[in-house]
Amino acid sequence: MSSPPPPRRRADAQRNYERLLAAAETALNAHGAAASLDDIAKSAGVGNATLYRHFPTREKLIEAVYDQRIGALCAAAGRLAATERPGDALVGWLRAAVIHINASRTLGDAFNAAYQGPPDAEPPQVTAWHRSVREAVAPLLHAAQGAGRVRADLDGAELIALVTAVARAGNPAQAGRFLEILLEGITPRAV
Template sequence: MPDRQRADARRNYARILSVAEEEVAAHGAGASLEQVARTAGVGSATVRRHFPTRRALLEAVSRERIEALRVRAHELTGAGDSRDALLEWLGDVVAYCVSARGLAAALAYDGTAADPVHENACSAALEEAAGPLLRRAVQDGAVATGVTVTDLITLAVGIVLATEHHPDPGGRADRLFRLAVAGLSPQR
């Protein structure tokens, strides 16, 4: 009997996750957990058992994107100019967050933990992946000491969340990201 329950639980998890991916793609981070349960054909308690918080559900939905960003950071580590490599990766973070509704919310910090990066798995994975990129850029003098991966992810997430309702969220987010990187001073 326990084996059957585990198999049922695995099927429920897969069904809930599949439905959640569709709901988040359609409605963003505010997708209704009750609608996910109804569409998946399970009770709300079953959804909550697998995903006790909205963040847990968003993290699960975003897992593949986070893995792609992790792999990309690894590819860029040690490649070319350290500042360019870091900024290329951050640009990828912004682009992924714009294209994957709900990813920015999964990365957002709610300030409840003493160490906000480790309060969720998505941010922890990105911190670990981007650490070598940032350390190299700091060692090369291309990025100021004291800048953290948390700072950079917060900046990217803030830009994405601020532009998600713009008619061209990708273009607007990219412009604001480039402005943040360049600063307000005129080019010399």
């Protein structure tokens, strides 16, 4: 999503890349940053050399998996904008964002654990992911505000902060109820 586009690969190399991403996502969700790279390669049906050719470090592998997830979340915003009414598109995307945040907790922790940059700075890729998400939701928010479905004084950064807090508050099973309360709070009141 926010990483440079991958280089063109031969068909077999592209299949290996996709199988590695799928195997890595499964392993990282199950074991976090401690997931065995050897097991990931084996599960993908490739050798270690193939894994390291595509992903020279654990951090790069985790980044690619998370980047794929962010790309899917951002693409959902475009699909919803094209198929749903403005307020409904935003609500649909917020529901998808809550699911994404809850499903990505372990993967996000694994990325942070593998990050080898300065400990007091946000990783550049995380900054890029946040920017991509804000850019994806902005048209949905503006359309919903234009249709009178969402408070006009709410900005994108506030909305992302609120939906992130909703997704992380309590346990994942409570997120749906918390989102409903949030949605009530961002709906304009009749005067």
